[in-house]
Amino acid sequence: KQEVTQIPAALSVPEGENLVLNCSFTDSAIYNLQWFRQDPGKGLTSLLLIQSSQREQTSGRLNASLDKSSGRSTLYIAASQPGDSATYLCAVKEYGNKLVFGAGTILRVKS
Amino acid sequence: SAVISQKPSRDICQRGTSLTIQCQVDSQVTMMFWYRQQPGQSLTLIATANQGSEATYESGFVIDKFPISRPNLTFSTLTVSNMSPEDSSIYLCSVAKGSSYEQYFGPGTRLTVT
Numbered sequence: 001k002q003e004v005t006q007i008p009a010a011l012s013v014p015e016g017e018n019l020v021l022n023c024s025f026t027d028s029a030i031y032n033l034q035w036f037r038q039d040p041g042k043g044l045t046s047l048l049l050i051q052s053s054q055r056e057q058t059s060g061r062l063n064a065s066l067d068k069s070s071g072r073s074t075l076y077i078a079a080s081q082p083g084d085s086a087t088y089l090c091a092v093k094e095y096g097n098k099l100v101f102g103a104g105t106i107l108r109v110k111s
Numbered sequence: 112s113a114v115i116s117q118k119p120s121r122d123i124c125q126r127g128t129s130l131t132i133q134c135q136v137d138s139q140v141t142m143m144f145w146y147r148q149q150p151g152q153s154l155t156l157i158a159t160a161n162q163g164s165e166a167t168y169e170s171g172f173v174i175d176k177f178p179i180s181r182p183n184l185t186f187s188t189l190t191v192s193n194m195s196p197e198d199s200s201i202y203l204c205s206v207a208k209g210s211s212y213e214q215y216f217g218p219g220t221r222l223t224v225t
Contacts, residue, residue, distance in 0.1 A: 034214060042219070043203055049213045089153065097144075098169075
């Protein structure tokens with residue numbers, strides 16, 4: 001059974017700092033991996049999707065990497081801003097289209 | 112991308128009653144999913160809504176409790192039946208699109224059962 005773990009569970013940083021969120025998964029037979037952002041009381045916003053054959057994806061200040069063989073992904077946020085404060089969720093898509101989510105990292109960026 | 116709307120956005124219901132949640136997508140999609148997010152927890156897949164056939168339920172979820180309809184390629188409903196306080200959660204509709212099957216989520220329905 002696929003299990004997804006995110007570390008740290010919570011993170012508080014001053015504005016402008018670069019930071020890394022970690023995601024690990026137990027079964028490397030994945031179709032892709034997605035990073036989402038969830039604001040309080042809201043739905044999920046897709047940030048980045050990495051196919052199983054890819055190593056990384058970039059969008060603006062965000063960079064996500066994938067090491068499928070070791071079961072790890074990282075989300076790098078450059079020059080963090082207070083507007084980045086949210087819960088960040090990592091999810092792996094198994095063959096059969098099921099998404100398995102981690103518990104998330106709650107990020108707070110202080111101004 | 113996909114724009115997904117859900118109705119209602121929130122509701123407070125009494126124990127023993129049922130609530131039907133609607134999900135509307137701005138384009139035709141083959142795959143629609145229903146997820147549950149219990150308080151303080153991450154998302155769990157309830158079922159995959161198939162157009163023209165019965166939904167496929169994940170382990171721990173049954174059709175009698177969570178009946179799903181999928182009358183066309185842009186719309187689905189999830190009913191939470193015979194509710195108890197343990198059903199208090201956010202229920203989210205999701206679709207997968209494109210060659211990479213990227214998933215998009217609706218804003219969610221926050222359900223409180225008293």
